[in-house]
Amino acid sequence: MHPENHLALHHVRAAELRAEADAYRLAAAARLPRRPRRPRRPRDLRTRLGWALVEVGLRLAAAPKAAAASA
Template sequence: MHADVHHLLHAVEAAELHSKAGEFRLPRAGLRTRVGWTLVEVGLRLTAQGRDTAAPRTAAFHPA
């Protein structure tokens, strides 16, 4: 397929998806749900930071 035709088809499909997305709305989450997901995000960020600075866990090697 020619690159220009591929780009045109992609643009048409993207426009269709954008118009359908405008019709779809998620229900508003309650405060409890939003706070819960925020805590999950904070926890994931903290564990990701801990992995960067933690010493690698390796078995101790003692030559015989």
């Protein structure tokens, strides 16, 4: 491709991107402000029990094999 053509296409694309960014900024400024997030509720019993079981499983999987061999 000829360098002048390449440069012209680059300038056109850059102008399109700038226009798109300006439109996005205007739309973002016109949007309603976001509601504040509600505070996270504490983890329920089911979630805590699940993670405790995962932790126990990982500890059992990583247990040293020497203790099992001597028994």
